[in-house]
Amino acid sequence: xxxxxxxxxxxxxxxxxxxxxxxxxxxxxxxxxxxxxxxxxxxxxxxxxxxxxxxxxxxxxxxxxxxxxxxxxxxxxxxxxxxxxxxxxxxxxxxxxxxxxxxxxxxxxxxxxxxxxxxxxxxxxxxxxxxxxxxxxxxxxxxxxxxxxxxxxxxxxxxxxxxxxxxxxxxxxxxx
Numbered sequence: 133x134x135x136x137x138x139x140x141x142x143x144x145x146x147x148x149x150x151x152x153x154x155x156x157x158x159x160x161x162x163x164x165x166x167x168x169x170x171x172x173x174x175x176x177x178x179x180x181x182x183x184x185x186x187x188x189x190x191x192x193x194x195x196x197x198x199x200x201x202x203x204x205x206x207x208x209x210x211x212x213x214x215x216x217x218x219x220x221x222x223x224x225x226x227x228x229x230x231x232x233x234x235x236x237x238x239x240x241x242x243x244x245x246x247x248x249x250x251x252x253x254x255x256x257x258x259x260x261x262x263x264x265x266x267x268x269x270x271x272x273x274x275x276x277x278x279x280x281x282x283x284x285x286x287x288x289x290x291x292x293x294x295x296x297x298x299x300x301x302x303x304x305x306x307x308x
Contacts, residue, residue, distance in 0.1 A: 134159050135221040139193040142185055148174050155247070162247035197221065229257040234265050235307060273305040 133141075136159050145154040151174055154166045177187055184190040200221060208216035225246070233242050243254040276292055278284035284294075284302065292304035 134225065135197060136193045139186070139188050139196055141187045143182065143187055144185075146174070146177060146187060148178060158247050161249060163244075163249060165244065165247045167245075226257070226260070229254070230260045230264065233257045234261045237261075272308040274308060276304045276306075277301050278304060 133155055137155055137157065140157050141153070141155070145156055146152075147154070151169055151171055152166055153169055154164070156164050158164055180187060181189075188196060204216055204219060208214055229242055229246055232245060233239070237258075239251060239254055239258060242257055243251055246254060248254050274292075276287055278287055284304070287304045290306070292306045294302050295305050296303045
């Protein structure tokens with residue numbers, strides 16, 4: 133999510149039992165959206181002080197950004213790496229979108245994840261992924277077969293997708 137969206141995130145939009153975060157108040161005319169997140173992230177968010185209805189406090193988004201900038205500057209100095217100064221909150225959004233497309237080259241999936249209304253706004257991540265990784269670099273799969281419905285359910289729960297039937301046997305695959 134964008135930094136302003138994170139700053140406006142309400143405690144009521146975080147479901148610790150289902151490990152989900154709902155974004156009901158998006159920026160820039162984006163669509164509302166919901167993400168499945170790790171229990172670790174839910175734990176880190178729940179460790180924040182609950183002094184306001186917003187998860188990241190009542191202050192303006194600028195206060196969060198200035199804290200980030202100060203921390204980034206200190207790390208760049210400590211690690212003697214001036215490239216760290218080029219990282220912004222939005223850099224993480226771009227990187228996540230690029231990696232999502234690389235892992236699962238589905239433009240509509242990335243569009244919905246980011247909340248874009250226009251597909252053309254998402255297409256930049258296709259270009260970035262192809263530039264970084266080259267075309268077709270993630271076309272390697274793990275292939276499995278399911279002997280029965282129980283095995284098929286297990287494969288589906290582990291991210292495998294059915295893609296073909298050979299000699300009456302359904303094949304499942306998942307990107308490496």
